[in-house]
Amino acid sequence: MIIDERRRTADLVESLDPEQLNSPSLCAAWTVKEVIGHLIAAVATPNSSALLLLLRSGFRIHKANARLAVMMADRPADELAALLRTHAENPFRPPIVGYPGQLTDLQVHGQDIRRPLGLPQDLRPERLRVSLDFLVGGRAVGFVPKRRPAGLRFETTDLDWAWGDGPRILGTAEAVMLALTGRHVALADLSGDGVAELKDRTSDPAGKN
CATH class of the missing domain: 3.30.1050 (Nonspecific Lipid-transfer Protein; Chain A)
Structure with missing residues (x-):
């Protein structure tokens, strides 16, 4: 389920134009592209880089995650889509929330993108x-x-x-x-x-x- 959701998110990224990518999402102050950056950062950021950013964020996980999302979103959209496909089968399993948390993150953030853009839900x-x-x-x-x-x-x-x-x-x-x-x-x-x-x-x- 997670693998397929990452690949479908890559398809979604490729379907969006620059104006849509820079539109506000439902997720706090993030743009659509920054939400995509967050989804990629969870699986495509080297552990050493993530730890360094966590240190610089005073071990505040949410702040570190926000910074990672913004940093990742600086990349071109086609590169973000390619990263989602490259890391689609990444077996990363977050502590406590596990795979259900990963799946839910993809589905919720998918709607953070789709709802404000007026796109169909496309949920399973x-x-x-x-x-x-x-x-x-x-x-x-x-x-x-x-x-x-x-x-x-x-x-x-x-x-x-x-x-x-x-x-x-x-x-x-x-x-x-x-x-x-x-x-x-x-x-x-x-x-x-x-x-x-x-x-x-x-x-x-x-x-x-």
């Missing part, structure tokens, strides 16, 4: 299920604060998947995935008596990714 149901299970399973460190889904029930309208007890939140699997990971734009696509509470938790600085 079986992969969405893996990511949804991961996001509510307690191991999604850096993806979902534990407080965010607690005491709520999530139900997807296009996939036979549900989780939790409490006020209900209904929506497509894509919208639920994005809302769980703090993408405010997805909240408008959800319904149910639990949406207001989820919105409060997503807006609360203590509950952000």
